[in-house]
Amino acid sequence: MKTRNNNSALVSFEELKCFIRNILVQAGLPGDDADKVATLMARADLQGSDGHGVIRLPQYVKRIRAGGINTKPDIKVVRERAAMAVVDGDNAMGHLAVSYAAELAIEKARQTGVAWVGTRRSNHAGPASLYAGMPIKHGMIGVYFAVGNANHLPPWGGAEMLLSTNPIAIGVPAGKEAPIVLDMATTVAAYGKVKAKAKRGEMMPEGWMIDRQGRPLLDPNRADEGFLLPIGGHKGYGLALMVGILAGRLHGAAMGRDVVDFNKDHTTPTNTGQAILAIDLAAFGDPALFAAEIDSLIQDIRNSEKLPGTERIWLPGEQSHARRLEYQRSGIPISGGVVRELSILADELKVEPLRGVEDTR
Template sequence: MNPLRYDWMRLEEVAAELFTRVGVSDHHAHTVAQSLVHADLRGIESHGLSRLPIYMKRIEAGVVQLDQEPHIAMQNGATALVDGNNHLGAVVGKHALELATSLARQTGIGFVGVRHSNHFGTCSFYAERSIEQGQILLVLSNAPASMAPTGGIGPFFGTNPIAVGIPAGQEAPFLLDMATSVVARGKIALAAKKGEKIPVDWAIDQDGTPTNDPKLALLGSLLPIGGAKGYGLAMFIDILCGLLTGAASGPGVQSLYENWTQPQDIGHVFLTIDIEHFWPLPVFQRRMDEYIREIKAVPKAEGASEILIPGEIERRKMMDQKAQGVCLAPGIARELEQTCADYGVDWGRARVGS
């Protein structure tokens, strides 16, 4: 049986309508919906609409606040600090990115730190927007403790993602979006929900033993990418996003799924570079195209059909799913259908051909 496919624009409409049912303004509801559907379009289902029900539950439980907008707590030259006021993470992230973009237009660079935020989706959601603006973006975030430092067996750092977006011209842009753990925790949670095993090099159990059981992995710790190098990178991100901004850090960042009394207090950093302060944008784009073509012309290893650049696989996936419809795992689709039924929203209209 072919999997059901869903129209991506109607998925955004359905998701936005669900958010409005729990008190989110229309404008903000569409921002968060776009963030989640963006992840599913790129094939990152662990950060897509599978997160919608938990976002809604946290709003209803009062651990995410909607009554105060994110605001600029401090600004000096090309740097600024945004207080998210415990609003939805994608709303806070969009606010901070727009500020960083504006600062970079004025000075060539914008550095915006964020405190008091929540889970803000995939970093690529913001990187794509900077690429569209002809800017380079480095975006970082800390996250709830799930990864042990090298030599330890207890969680201290989050998966602490990092992304870089750089525009090109005719070629696909450079878009690197990665966790500093071997894999994002959401993928392990998704495997647990599906009853699937995981690779043994993803995580350790509570005793420090490598495991292929996602449930034991969720009780234990993820492993950093590249061993001590990933540990160092995760620590660096936590320092910038937590200590520098005044957000929580290390185990102080609260769980999205388990803590129902305290805000997450996640920290982010958005560093934008305006290319026009170095080169006319079309000139830089041509240089990027030539550079990418040189990489793709490198002799290929046996069995390799082509050389891809970071983000190219996800970009192709997005283009395909925009044209053909988004595939959602049956378990995720059932949960969303039930959520829609609970709130009186028509889930069926999102199906392709409906």
């Protein structure tokens, strides 16, 4: 793949998906499972969530090769009532376990109006917005919680990292407008963004991390020397704690000292927990009227009075939607550091490398 001085290249969604699938098949995943995981990973990059897309592929392969991922899992429901279920992922790729949970939540919500499905014995599954967005296609609101796959956050005022980035995502259908999709870590930045900065050879902005003396930590390659900061100070710490309880402890998944750092440990099952809540709009009223009202709200916010120097007021998820449209036209940018790592992986597994085109932007 050719690159310029900006050390990035452009690939199409289909090429990226095919490459990821081929790598996963060579690593040991069955074809259908590899296809589902590859589709979700490529969608992450397509929407600009580059900390959770193909950048994670070498790490996933390491875990598969080391036995840390079950390539032939028996994903199943282990607890169930009309409007809830707990899914045992059997240490599968997280994308498979969470997709299973989301599909089940949608199916149940059609009958009960609201349904909660949680996972245990799952794994890292990519950006939260992928799963909060799944119910939208079925006329539902989606709410997603997850326990992060490594602890990067101490309790407020503490120095021992007992919590993770523990993300929240909420997807709300609209009509003519793009859906509103909030996807946020309970830390100022997700750890995937730290990894992406390191791959691109960039420094972190002040306010993402501090070292153990409380000083700003700007070099992503020194991330192990400090920890991420919570959003809103003690309020973000409280959110991380509660999300961990809802997504982890509630389903018998890991939290606190039980969380396995999958960045360093490739063999120990992570027992990751996630939860998806599906809310069927039809249970609350006319979905078309709701969508029209959301459109009106979006337009009111977008067209409201702006502060000096502000060009546009964005809605949550709007920039990801814009990137998705742009990348569908021009290709998905992959940084030079990731390109090099993927080329090495392709060579090891005897897979055709990414070709792409030169990024001249």
